[in-house]
Amino acid sequence: MIPPLLLNAHPHHKILDMCAAPGSKTTQLIEMLHADMSVPFPEGFVIANDVDNKRCYLLVHQAKRLSSPCIMVVNHDAASIPRLSVDVGGRKEILFYDRILCDVPCSGDGTMRKNIDVWKKWTTLNSLQLHGLQLRIATRGAEQLVEGGRMVYSTCSLNPIEDEAVIASLLEKSEGALELADVSSELPGLKWMPGLTQWKVMTKDGQWFASWDEVPHSRHTQIRPTMFPPKDVNTLQAMHLERCLRILPHHQNTGGFFVAVLVKKSSMPWNKRAPKLQGDSAELRAPAQSSPPGPTGGTAAGPSELERTPVTGMGDAEVIERTENLDDNGNKKDGVCG
Numbered sequence: 001m002i003p004p005l006l007l008n009a010h011p012h013h014k015i016l017d018m019c020a021a022p023g024s025k026t027t028q029l030i031e032m033l034h035a036d037m038s039v040p041f042p043e044g045f046v047i048a049n050d051v052d053n054k055r056c057y058l059l060v061h062q063a064k065r066l067s068s069p070c071i072m073v074v075n076h077d078a079a080s081i082p083r084l085s086v087d088v089g090g091r092k093e094i095l096f097y098d099r100i101l102c103d104v105p106c107s108g109d110g111t112m113r114k115n116i117d118v119w120k121k122w123t124t125l126n127s128l129q130l131h132g133l134q135l136r137i138a139t140r141g142a143e144q145l146v147e148g149g150r151m152v153y154s155t156c157s158l159n160p161i162e163d164e165a166v167i168a169s170l171l172e173k174s175e176g177a178l179e180l181a182d183v184s185s186e187l188p189g190l191k192w193m194p195g196l197t198q199w200k201v202m203t204k205d206g207q208w209f210a211s212w213d214e215v216p217h218s219r220h221t222q223i224r225p226t227m228f229p230p231k232d233v234n235t236l237q238a239m240h241l242e243r244c245l246r247i248l249p250h251h252q253n254t255g256g257f258f259v260a261v262l263v264k265k266s267s268m269p270w271n272k273r274a275p276k277l278q279g280d281s282a283e284l285r286a287p288a289q290s291s292p293p294g295p296t297g298g299t300a301a302g303p304s305e306l307e308r309t310p311v312t313g314m315g316d317a318e319v320i321e322r323t324e325n326l327d328d329n330g331n332k333k334d335g336v337c338g
Contacts, residue, residue, distance in 0.1 A: 002190070002247070003101055003154045004028040006183055006261050011035055011042040013098040018078040018141055020048035021055030023062035025101060030068045044098075045070040047084075051077050078104075079136035083144065096146035104134045106155035106162050110256025113249055125204040127161040128222055134166045135226060142170060142178055143271060145264045150181065154259045158248075160199035161227050163258040164241050167195075169226035170262075171239050175269045180243040181261040191251040195244025195260070197236060201227050 004025050009015055009032040020026045026048045033042045048063070048071060050056050056075045063071045076082070084095040107126035112118045138153050145151050153170075155162050171178055201209045201223055209215050212225045230236045247257040 001025070001028060002187065002245075002257065002259055003103055003152045004032065006186060006259060007032075007099045007101060007150060007152050008186070009033065009044075009099050011039065011044050013044040014095065014146075015044065015046045015099045015101070016081075016097040016141070016144060017046060017048045017101045017103075018081065018137060019050060019103050019105060020073075020101075021050040021052060021059050023048065023059045025103060026059065026071070027062055027066065029101070030063065030066050030071055033070050034066075034068060041069055045072065047072050047074060047097075049074045049076055049078055049081060051075070078102075079133060079140055081140055081144070095144075096149070097144055098146055098149045100141045100145050100149070100151040102138055102141045102151055102153045104130075104137050104153070104155055104162075104166075106130060106134070106157040107159060108156055110156040110158050110249070110258070113255060123204050124159075124202045125222075127157070127159040128201075128203075128227070131161050131165065131227055132224065134162055135169055138166055138170050139173070142174065142262070142264065143268055147264055147266060149264050151262045151264070152259060153262065154257065156255060156257055158246065158256045158258060160196050161201060163246075163260070164196050164199065164229070164244060165227050167244060167260045167262075168230060168236075168239055168241060172230060172235070173269075177266045177268050178262050178264055180240050181263045182240075182243050183245070183261045184243075190245075190247075193246040193248055194242035195246060195258075197241050198229055 001024070005028075007015070007029070009029055011033050013033075015029055015033075017026050017029060026046060029046045033044050033046065036042075048059050050059060050073075053075050056073055059073045063073065074081075085092040086095045087093075107122065107130060108115060108118055109122055109126075112122075134155070138151075141151050141153075153167060157163065167180070171180070201215075203209075203219065203222070209223065209228075211231065212223075212228050215223050230239070243260075245257075245259040247254060247259070249256050
């Protein structure tokens, strides 16, 4: 229940819940929108997304209990969730969200106390396989966040490969566009440990690596450079990874949990291209033809909509970078929308 509280959502906020099922956090967010019960239809809304179609029906069932008009459930891969456009004064503008909840799929090792299956099935390989997907989802969330907006990244895992490694990599590629917020005073009474600044990567068969340089070439498909802490000490200090929250089970008789709160200061570096002018349909379509197909295949609106929409984001660099990330991950199915 901690991520929605740290989102600090208000009734006028546009909120995206990227991996929403089964819907307990979404329910909290809807309640926050209706904080003032005298307003039957708040200005804000929650878009609750999940990649699993069956779990989306569970989301609908949960949301129905609250009878709120401010919820929409969508079924999409969060790593390539499309931009939506809204009508503002007769012209279409890209919708950016004030708050984004990024509670990504994880190995779930923090739930060991209640989930017996984790004891039987858990291996260090789980985290190595999920890291790429988690980073892609977090990156897509950061792209859709409005400047000055807040994104919460959370997992029910205590493995730094799924936690600090994803945050450090996201901060590094954002080139200052994102920063970790200091939320130490926002939940008084909550016991938590600061985020790690150093960690090692372990393979399934028990081999440890302290840096990317130590990884043999045969392991390069399984272990990626983004899994390690930044080498440069100044870069590492500037990230303030200690602002992440690690909630340990024995402190408050809970599960293990990780939360990081990110604030967007400016556009992501690959979104800083000059906006296309309306009517430049040929110019708009050209990059799409020259770009390699990637997991963002379904990201933008259809060509007919693009022709009349000034698109300020989703440059070629982003598409290429995502395709490379996908190839690096070795799993071409992940991140591709059905």
